[in-house]
Amino acid sequence: MLQLSSQKELIQLYISQIESELKGRVFSLPEYYYLKQDKILDEEKERLKGFISHINQQPFEYIFLITSDSKWRKASRDLDAELVWLPGFSSTEMNQEETQNSFNLKFKRLKC
DSSP: OHHHHHHHHHHHHHHHHHHHHTTTSOOOOOOOOOOOOSSOOHHHHHHHHHHHHHHHTSSOSOOEEEESOTHHHHHGGGSSSEEEEOOOOOGGGSOHHHHHHHHHHHHHHHHO
């Protein structure tokens, strides 16, 4: 549970930085929750597909899904959105400067 909490905090940090950098050009939606299991269930993919389909009807050019769950990498092939997978690490294992440096490096990759 602690690892999931750390991953959530890091994703929120990334999204906050993206919103800051792209102010006025990004719209972030509330988090998508699901029960973590050994694999992504078909029902879960269909639920997310419906969510993405609804977003596609809005005036957005791109849809990005941001996650630390590696299981979505394979499951995302069937989704009409781009998946950004951020390998998780525990911020409790790193000091604030290391966390910020890691974030800056990963964010630069996202901007490319």
